[in-house]
Amino acid sequence: MLTLFYASSLTILALVLSFLTGRQRFKTETNLGLGDDFGMLQITRAHGNLIENALFFLILMFLLETVAEVSSVSLMVLGDIFLLARIAHAYGITRPEAKSIFRMLGTLGSIIVLSVQSIWGLIIALSWLSNNNWGF
Numbered sequence: 335m336l337t338l339f340y341a342s343s344l345t346i347l348a349l350v351l352s353f354l355t356g357r358q359r360f361k362t363e364t365n366l367g368l369g370d371d372f373g374m375l376q377i378t379r380a381h382g383n384l385i386e387n388a389l390f391f392l393i394l395m396f397l398l399e400t401v402a403e404v405s406s407v408s409l410m411v412l413g414d415i416f417l418l419a420r421i422a423h424a425y426g427i428t429r430p431e432a433k434s435i436f437r438m439l440g441t442l443g444s445i446i447v448l449s450v451q452s453i454w455g456l457i458i459a460l461s462w463l464s465n466n467n468w469g470f
Contacts, residue, residue, distance in 0.1 A: 336413060344384070344417065348384055351384060354380075355381050358373055358378075362374055380423070390451075395413065402455065404458075416447040419442070419444045
């Protein structure tokens with residue numbers, strides 16, 4: 335159920351960013367690509383960066399929740415940090431000149447969560463593999 339919550343929340347964030355991207359396209363009359371508008375670049379990168387990171391987050395969240403049976407509290411902490419980090423990043427990257435502490439905090443939070451998930455998953459998987467004749 336936790337994966338469902340975070341998948342739904344991140345999808346809503348992606349839809350908001352998609353709407354903002356469409357609004358910027360209409361405003362700048364940019365049908366395809368980025369045109370010459372820096373705001374177009376900013377909002378499309380906010381949207382694209384969310385999609386790029388959320389995919390790995392959700393896959394790892396699902397596997398840690400179902401296969402590895404990691405505690406709900408641990409997954410909620412990671413999920414909350416990731417969701418807040420993605421919101422911060424989207425806000426920060428759309429500020430003037432894309433310079434903002436929020437962008438940096440969003441990137442850092444995302445990297446930390448994805449790193450923790452990956453290392454935790456590897457530890458669990460390697461432990462299982464070593465105890466089960468490496469899967470054979």
